[in-house]
Structures are given as C-alpha cells and as structure tokens.
Amino acid sequence: MxxxxxxxxxxxxxxxxxxxxxxxxxxxxxxxxxxxxxxxxxxxxxxxxxxxxxxxxxxxxxxxxxxxxxxxxxxxxxxxxxxxxxxxxxxxxxxxxxxxxxxxxxxxxxxxxxxxxxxxxxxxxxIGLIKNLGKELFSTYVVPFEISSILFLSAMVGAVVIGKKE
Amino acid sequence: MFIDYYIILSVALFCIGIVGVLTRRNAIIIFMCVELMLNAVNLLLVAFSKMHHLTPPKKELAAVAGTDGQIFVFFIMVVAAAEVSVGLAIIVMMYRNIHSVDVNFLNRLKH
Structure with missing residues (x-):
C-alpha cells in the first residue's frame, strides 16, 4: 500500500x-x-x-x-x-x-x-494542467466558451427578475 | 489506481445525493444534494479522462487524449453556477410567498 x-x-x-x-x-x-x-x-x-x-x-x-x-x-x-x-x-x-x-x-x-x-x-x-486545457478551450471549444458567457448573462438577468419585489 | 474505485466512489456519492433528495423536505438541502450529484459526475468524468493514457489510440494523440473530458467538467461547472443563481432566486421567491422552504407546501399542482 x-x-x-x-x-x-x-x-x-x-x-x-x-x-x-x-x-x-x-x-x-x-x-x-x-x-x-x-x-x-x-x-x-x-x-x-x-x-x-x-x-x-x-x-x-x-x-x-x-x-x-x-x-x-x-x-x-x-x-x-x-x-x-x-x-x-x-x-x-x-x-x-x-x-x-x-x-x-x-x-x-x-x-x-x-x-x-x-x-x-x-x-x-x-492534460489537466492549465496550459493544455487553456489551449484547447480557446481553440476547439471557443464557441461554447463564448456561448456560456451569454448563459451567464441570462442567468444574471433571470435571477434579478425572479428575485425582484413586485 | 483501478478505475473501479473511482466508479464506486462516484456512484456512492451520487446515491447519497439521491437519498438526500428523496428524504429531505427542505428545498435548499434538496438543491445542495443536486449539487453533490453534479460533483459526483464531475469526479467520474475526470477519472475517465485519465484512463486511456497508458494505452492511447494513436501515438500523436497520447499527449492530449482525455482533454475533452476535463473541458466537459469545466462546462458542467459553468452551467451549475448559472443554475444555482436562478434556483436560489426561485427559492427566495418561494420563501417570500409562502414563508417556508418546505417542499410539502408546494403541492398546489396536485389539486
């Protein structure tokens, strides 16, 4: 062991x-x-x-x-x-x-x-180091990465709208 | 390290999350159990991403085989963060309306 x-x-x-x-x-x-x-x-x-x-x-x-x-x-x-x-x-x-x-x-x-x-x-x-993952994230997966920013924006707006008092 | 150990650990964490969802009544704790289940899946994805390193399919893929799994985990974390913000806003709204976070009071769709 x-x-x-x-x-x-x-x-x-x-x-x-x-x-x-x-x-x-x-x-x-x-x-x-x-x-x-x-x-x-x-x-x-x-x-x-x-x-x-x-x-x-x-x-x-x-x-x-x-x-x-x-x-x-x-x-x-x-x-x-x-x-x-x-x-x-x-x-x-x-x-x-x-x-x-x-x-x-x-x-x-x-x-x-x-x-x-x-x-x-x-x-x-x-493969788990930031060099490899960052290279992959900004070349192959750059479109999903940018779309996730839109997801965050909509989540932020949604949280504010839902949590707002009438 | 055998992959079996990681599979059993992840399945155990996932099942603990399921038991929590089934037995607890507090909406916040149910939500936390969902987070635990997401994390169990993430752990299994990372373990699998490191699995085929010893026998990679091709020589030139040897250095980067399994990167996709870890990118997936990253995106799962991104989606989970967005989900938590909206979900907690819904729980706060529910607390404001019925002054409780007990899911037993949320049975109006039943009638």
Missing part, C-alpha cells in the same frame, strides 16, 4: 462521511459546511488525478462562490434554528432503500463492464 492509495482512502472516507453528515444533519448551516468539506475532498481527488486546473476551479467556484451563496440565502431566511417538521418515518426508510438499490444496481453493472480492472493514471500526466 503506497502513499497514493493511502491518500485515496483518506479522501474517499472524508468525502463519503461528510456527504452522509450533509444529508442527515438537522441544521441547514451545518449541511452547507459539510458539503464544503465534501467539495474540498473532491478537489483533493482532482489533485491526486493531476487535474490541477479543475481542482482550483472546483474550490473557487463550488466551495467559494456557490456555497457562500447558499449560506447567504440560509442566513437571509433565518432558517438555522427552525427544525424541520415531523415527517413520515416510512418515507425516509423507503428513500434510503431506493437509493441503496440504485447503488447496488450500478455497482453490480460494473461486474461485466469493459472498464473493469482498467487503470487510471494518477499523479502523472499533463
């Missing part, structure tokens, strides 16, 4: 543990904080796969911008001390069973797949 596998194990346990705590904690602010821990461990996975650009973008966009937006909204609504109403215990159980069944099916589908036992390259390779 080398260093890479130990790091993979630690990051995996961290991601799964914090994701489970995210969906089980009662306080929405705690949920947001656990989700940030999950995003950081996913960024750690990206670094382990040598996708450094995506790791940094993941931290800046997800753990930074999006989660701050969530925290702002939760604190704006002052939800952090209101308990969720009592809900059906059976509904919770059925939701857990349904998710578990999906997990079982997807993992069982792996058994006969072609990708089984193939290796993924960790720690090396330079």
């Amino acid at each position: 080398n260093v890479t596998e130990i790091l993979f194990g630690i990051l995996t346990v961290m991601a799964l543990f914090s994701a489970l705590l995210m969906i089980t904690s009662k306080n929405p602010v705690h949920s947001v904080l656990w989700l940030i821990v999950t995003f950081f461990s996913i960024s750690g996975h990206y670094i382990l796969l040598n996708a450094q650009f995506l790791a940094v973008v993941n931290i800046i966009v997800y753990a930074g911008a999006i989660m701050v937006l969530f925290l702002f909204v939760i604190m704006l609504m002052n939800l952090n001390n209101t308990a969720e109403p009592k809900k059906n215990r059976w509904l919770k159980l059925v939701g857990g069973i349904a998710g578990g069944c999906l997990f079982l099916v997807l993992v069982a589908a792996l058994k006969d797949s072609e990708v089984k036992r193939q290796f993924t390259e960790v720690k090396t390779g330079d």
Whole structure:
C-alpha cells in the first residue's frame, strides 16, 4: 500500500462521511459546511488525478462562490434554528432503500463492464494542467466558451427578475 | 489506481445525493444534494479522462487524449453556477410567498 492509495482512502472516507453528515444533519448551516468539506475532498481527488486546473476551479467556484451563496440565502431566511417538521418515518426508510438499490444496481453493472480492472493514471500526466486545457478551450471549444458567457448573462438577468419585489 | 474505485466512489456519492433528495423536505438541502450529484459526475468524468493514457489510440494523440473530458467538467461547472443563481432566486421567491422552504407546501399542482 503506497502513499497514493493511502491518500485515496483518506479522501474517499472524508468525502463519503461528510456527504452522509450533509444529508442527515438537522441544521441547514451545518449541511452547507459539510458539503464544503465534501467539495474540498473532491478537489483533493482532482489533485491526486493531476487535474490541477479543475481542482482550483472546483474550490473557487463550488466551495467559494456557490456555497457562500447558499449560506447567504440560509442566513437571509433565518432558517438555522427552525427544525424541520415531523415527517413520515416510512418515507425516509423507503428513500434510503431506493437509493441503496440504485447503488447496488450500478455497482453490480460494473461486474461485466469493459472498464473493469482498467487503470487510471494518477499523479502523472499533463492534460489537466492549465496550459493544455487553456489551449484547447480557446481553440476547439471557443464557441461554447463564448456561448456560456451569454448563459451567464441570462442567468444574471433571470435571477434579478425572479428575485425582484413586485 | 483501478478505475473501479473511482466508479464506486462516484456512484456512492451520487446515491447519497439521491437519498438526500428523496428524504429531505427542505428545498435548499434538496438543491445542495443536486449539487453533490453534479460533483459526483464531475469526479467520474475526470477519472475517465485519465484512463486511456497508458494505452492511447494513436501515438500523436497520447499527449492530449482525455482533454475533452476535463473541458466537459469545466462546462458542467459553468452551467451549475448559472443554475444555482436562478434556483436560489426561485427559492427566495418561494420563501417570500409562502414563508417556508418546505417542499410539502408546494403541492398546489396536485389539486
């Protein structure tokens, strides 16, 4: 067991543990904080796969911008001390069973797949570096890149229009 | 590292997100679970983008094989950021109208 596998194990346990705590904690602010821990461990996975650009973008966009937006909204609504109403215990159980069944099916589908036992390259390779990705982004994918700016503009206008008081 | 581990990790994160969507009633937490599912897919895309490096299809493609996967992840993040801004605006509007973010109160289409 080398260093890479130990790091993979630690990051995996961290991601799964914090994701489970995210969906089980009662306080929405705690949920947001656990989700940030999950995003950081996913960024750690990206670094382990040598996708450094995506790791940094993941931290800046997800753990930074999006989660701050969530925290702002939760604190704006002052939800952090209101308990969720009592809900059906059976509904919770059925939701857990349904998710578990999906997990079982997807993992069982792996058994006969072609990708089984193939290796993924960790720690090396330079396709995830910003030089390669930037070159590709501004040559082959320049049209979608520019269209995404229009998407952002429309999302901004949409958010303002929806959130505006009458 | 085997790709299987990454697949199982991503599927587990995705299923945790699904369980959260099915069991929670708070609209903001449901939205956060959707974000978690998007991130699980992103992780799997990055893992797959690094998979065929050891046996690339052609010699000249060896250096850049798999770049497309990481560009896709970048665009998924872009779309997710736009989606979050609109979705949170909708949740704020819903809170302003019914003074709650419980999705059980949003059953008016049923009647």
